[in-house]
Amino acid sequence: MLRYLIRRVIGVIPVLFISWSLIFFVLQLTPGDPVNLMLAGRPASEEVRENTRRLLGLDKPVHVRYINFLWKAVRGDLGDSYRTRQPVITEISAQLRPTLELAAGGLVIGLLFGVSLGVLSGIRPNSWWDTGAMVFALAGISMPSFWSAMLLIFFFGLKLGWFPIVGEGLPALVMPAFTTGFFLVGNLARLIRSSILEVMTEDYIRTGRAKGLGHWKVVFKHALRNAMIPPVTLLGVQFALLIGGAVITETVFARPGLGRLLVTSVLNKDFPMVQALVVYTTSAYIMLNLIVDVLYSVIDPRIRDARSV
Amino acid sequence: MSVELVQQTGVSSAKPRWRKVVRQLVMNPGAFIGALILLVLVFGALFAPWIAPYDWNEQWVGPRLAPPSTDHFFGTDRFGRDVFSRMIYGGRFSLSVGIATVLFSMIIGSLFGVFIGYTGGRVDHFGVMAIDVMLGFPPIVLAILIVAVLGVGLPNVVVAVGIAGIPRFARVVRGATLAIKARPFVEATQAIGAGHFRVMVWHLIPNVLPTITVLATLNLAGAIISTASLSFLGLGAQPPTPEWGAMLYQSREFYRFAPWNMIFPGLALFLSVMSVNLMGDRLSEVLDPRVSKGH
Numbered sequence: 041m042l043r044y045l046i047r048r049v050i051g052v053i054p055v056l057f058i059s060w061s062l063i064f065f066v067l068q069l070t071p072g073d074p075v076n077l078m079l080a081g082r083p084a085s086e087e088v089r090e091n092t093r094r095l096l097g098l099d100k101p102v103h104v105r106y107i108n109f110l111w112k113a114v115r116g117d118l119g120d121s122y123r124t125r126q127p128v129i130t131e132i133s134a135q136l137r138p139t140l141e142l143a144a145g146g147l148v149i150g151l152l153f154g155v156s157l158g159v160l161s162g163i164r165p166n167s168w169w170d171t172g173a174m175v176f177a178l179a180g181i182s183m184p185s186f187w188s189a190m191l192l193i194f195f196f197g198l199k200l201g202w203f204p205i206v207g208e209g210l211p212a213l214v215m216p217a218f219t220t221g222f223f224l225v226g227n228l229a230r231l232i233r234s235s236i237l238e239v240m241t242e243d244y245i246r247t248g249r250a251k252g253l254g255h256w257k258v259v260f261k262h263a264l265r266n267a268m269i270p271p272v273t274l275l276g277v278q279f280a281l282l283i284g285g286a287v288i289t290e291t292v293f294a295r296p297g298l299g300r301l302l303v304t305s306v307l308n309k310d311f312p313m314v315q316a317l318v319v320y321t322t323s324a325y326i327m328l329n330l331i332v333d334v335l336y337s338v339i340d341p342r343i344r345d346a347r348s349v
Numbered sequence: 350m351s352v353e354l355v356q357q358t359g360v361s362s363a364k365p366r367w368r369k370v371v372r373q374l375v376m377n378p379g380a381f382i383g384a385l386i387l388l389v390l391v392f393g394a395l396f397a398p399w400i401a402p403y404d405w406n407e408q409w410v411g412p413r414l415a416p417p418s419t420d421h422f423f424g425t426d427r428f429g430r431d432v433f434s435r436m437i438y439g440g441r442f443s444l445s446v447g448i449a450t451v452l453f454s455m456i457i458g459s460l461f462g463v464f465i466g467y468t469g470g471r472v473d474h475f476g477v478m479a480i481d482v483m484l485g486f487p488p489i490v491l492a493i494l495i496v497a498v499l500g501v502g503l504p505n506v507v508v509a510v511g512i513a514g515i516p517r518f519a520r521v522v523r524g525a526t527l528a529i530k531a532r533p534f535v536e537a538t539q540a541i542g543a544g545h546f547r548v549m550v551w552h553l554i555p556n557v558l559p560t561i562t563v564l565a566t567l568n569l570a571g572a573i574i575s576t577a578s579l580s581f582l583g584l585g586a587q588p589p590t591p592e593w594g595a596m597l598y599q600s601r602e603f604y605r606f607a608p609w610n611m612i613f614p615g616l617a618l619f620l621s622v623m624s625v626n627l628m629g630d631r632l633s634e635v636l637d638p639r640v641s642k643g644h
Contacts, residue, residue, distance in 0.1 A: 058482045063494065070498050182623035184574050186581045186597060187615035194608050280487035287489060288578055292601075302490070303582050306497040314497050318490055326485045 045334060052330050056323060057110075063318050064109050067311055074098060077309050078122045118316035123308060128316040132298065139297035142289060143282045145217025150224025150278070157225065158232025162267065163259050165237060173229060180226020185285055189219040189292040206294060216293050220285035224278055228271060235267040242266070273336050276329040283321060373635045374628065383627030390621050394440030401434035405591050414607040424609035426600070435591035436614050442592035444621060446507055447573035453511030454572075455565050458518025463553050465519075466526030467545070476523070483516040492575060496584045503576075503592065506585040510575045514568055521564055525557045559636040566629035570622045577618055593618045 075092050084092075093099050097108060112118065121128050157177060161170040192215045197205040204212045239245065240263055248258045287299035294300075298317060305313040374380045393400055402422075403410045409429040410421075417424045423432040465476030483491070488510075495509035529535065530553070538548055577594030579585040586592035588599055596614040604611035 054478075055482055055485055058478075059485045062482065066494060066498055071500075178623060178626060179619075182570065182619055182626050184577055184581075184594070184615065184618050184622070186578065186594070187611070187619060190597065190600075190604060190611045190615065194604065194611070198605055280489075283487045284489035284578075287493070288581070291582060302493060303584070306493055307501075307583060309497075311497070314494065318486075318494050321490050322486050325487050329485075 041338075044337065048330060048334060052326060055326055059322050059326070060110065060113060060319055061106070063315060063322070064106055067315050068102065070311060072309075074122070074311065077311070113319060118319060119312040121313050122310045123313070128313050131301065131313070132316060132320065135296055135298050135301050138295055139286050139290070139299060141213060142216055142220055142286055142295065142297060143279075145213050146220030146224060146282050146285055146289075147278075149217050149221030150228055153221070154225040154228025155232060157229035159236065159264065161229065161233040162236025162240075163263075165233075170233075174233070177226040177229040177233075180222050180224075181230070182226075183222060185219050185223060185288045186292050188222055189215070189289060192219060193292070216289045216295060219289045219292070220282060223281055223285060227278070227281065231271045231274065232267060235270045236263060239263050239267045269336075273332060275332045276325065279325060279328050283325075370632070370635050374631055377631045379627045380631035383624035383631075386620050386624040387628070390440050390617065390624075391444065393437045394444055397434075397438045397441060401431070401437045403431040403434040405435045405438040406430065406589050414603060414610075416607070417609055423613040424607060426607070426610050427603055432610055432613055435596060436593070436617055439591040439593045439596060439614060439617065440621075442503065442586060442590060443573060443577055443594065443618065446503060446576045446592070447569055447621075449507050450511045450514065450572040450576055451565050451569045453507060454514030454518050454568065455561060457511075458515040459522045459554070459557070459561050461515070462519040462522030462524075463526050463549050463557065466523040467530060467549050467553060473523075476519075480516045480519050480523075483513075484520070486513070488513040489575065489578070492579065493584070496579065501584050501587070503580070503586045503590070506576050506579045510572060510579070513575075514572065517568065518561070518564060521560060522557055525560045526553055529553055529556045563629070563633045563636050566625065566632050570625040570629060573618070573622050573625065 074096060075089050075098065078092060078096070079089070090099075097105060100108075109119075116129065118128050120126060121131065124131065154177075157173040161173040164170055193205050196202045196215060203214045205215070206212060245258060245262060248262050253261075283299070286297060287303060289295070290297040290300035291303060298321070302314065302317045305311075305317065374384065397405075407430065410431055411425040411429050413425065413429050414427055415421060415425045415429075421431050421433065423436060426432055426435070461476065465473045486494075491513040492506075492509040495512055496505055499505040499508060535548060535552060538552055543552075576585060577592070577597075580592050580594035581598045583598060586595040588595065593614040597611055597618075600607075600610035600614075
């Protein structure tokens with residue numbers, strides 16, 4: 041187990057290294073002079089421009105800047121924002137909390153409704169419950185989140201006045217969390233349903249029934265536990281969905297957060313901020329996938345053995 | 350002669366299946382409803398000039414922010430433009446952009462997947478590594494990064510979302526290629542002297558086609574949502590383009606008083622994504638049960 045763990049952790053280093061390098065070089069392709077972007081159209085003498093260039097380290101050749109970027113990035117320093125001239129990390133850490141709250145809320149909604157709908161359909165296939173749940177799940181994966189957000193705001197925020205549209209605290213989190221989680225609900229419900237249907241045909245389910253176990257005992261003790269394995273392995277995918285959801289949700293609800301910061305930074309051409317946000321989300325995503333893989337191999341040792349061959 | 354014989358046995362297994370596939374799609378109520386909705390939307394987009402009662406960009410054809418009426422089925426926007434006409438024209442942008450995006454990912458991803466899977470060895474090793482690195486990016490973040498570099502606009506959104514979709518095609522097609530490569534007919538084709546290019550284009554690609562089709566349909570729904578999302582964020586279609594995501598973006602300031610500006614373009618988007626999903630579900634059951642799992 042320890043050897044497997046060490047091999048996986050070491051294996052992630054080149055992936056992180058290549059993706060950071062890719063982000064750096066892709067952003068080098070940006071047309072236009074960064075000094076112009078930083079001065080934001082204000083007139084400046086050649087001397088000021090030269091100074092800015094030196095301050096940003098842009099007078100050095102690309103390979104030197106690349107090494108600098110990597111060396112600083114490893115220590116958590118990703119440069120200063122063109123706009124605020126503050127280290128990007130200051131603003132990112134300030135905006136991290138609202139995004140984590142939103143993601144947690146979306147995850148809770150997704151798990152709560154997604155798992156229950158999926159189980160409901162899976163254990164009673166082709167019933168009215170199943171049809172209803174699957175229509176709901178289909179709506180979940182087909183509804184663009186900005187549209188469902190606007191519908192929620194209009195009907196539950198404005199017409200019925202059940203939930204606040206803006207503000208802090210739990211009530212103001214309800215509609216954004218539903219917006220972010222709705223896709224997850226549909227996605228999980230469908231996954232869990234098909235997973236349960238597959239598990240129910242296994243021999244050990246028949247054995248359980250044959251030895252006289254009750255229906256619910258078979259379902260909860262044997263079917264569900266095994267049916268949960270495939271959805272767990274897709275937790276990384278769910279995280280990506282939550283990030284995508286956060287970008288949209290934060291924009292519609294005008295909530296502070298990393299997703300909105302990313303979009304405004306792109307629109308403002310604040311490239312150090314864009315670079316830092318992409319580096320952080322990508323690294324978090326890669327690490328999360330690693331953790332999921334390792335957890336999975338703990339739950340199901342067959343995976344570990346199959347991969348070490 | 351013998352080349353043709355091998356070629357025929359390679360392709361013939363796929364040929365009669367297509368007719369069966371269409372029949373099975375039509376027989377399924379979900380897929381049938383999906384196809385019907387999509388046909389209506391595509392029909393509207395194609396024949397927009399004849400169906401739309403007004404020009405999509407003509408201002409003051411009605412009062413400002415007027416509610417739905419017999420003159421304006423879906424009301425008007427803040428410039429007095431007809432929402433129904435704009436929505437009909439919008440399909441031309443939203444649907445074609447979604448399709449173009451998937452074609453982009455599909456062609457590049459599949460060719461890459463077939464190439465590395467067939468070549469094997471070190472090429473395959475580094476190819477898989479490249480796929481892993483690209484899969485290391487959350488797709489929407491990768492798309493936004495590319496838009497940041499290319500600049501704002503609808504064609505750039507196609508490229509950005511298209512690139513973000515490449516690794517998914519490449520990975521699945523590589524896997525399918527490895528499986529097919531091991532089948533005797535590939536070795537037989539090589540034995541009678543067919544070159545690598547010929548084997549890849551005429552024998553491997555036709556056999557991975559069912560897999561690619563399923564993946565493309567499943568990805569089309571996501572592509573329509575992603576491209577519309579970027580337009581909604583202000584990174585894609587710019588005003589006055591009636592792309593559905595951009596229409597919702599433009600309605601942000603006044604949909605509280607004139608919700609028809611938000612409800613109808615969103616509904617069009619929702620229905621098109623749903624119909625593609627309905628067809629994709631059924632298609633994956635019929636054509637390739639392995640791909641549908643886990644996606």
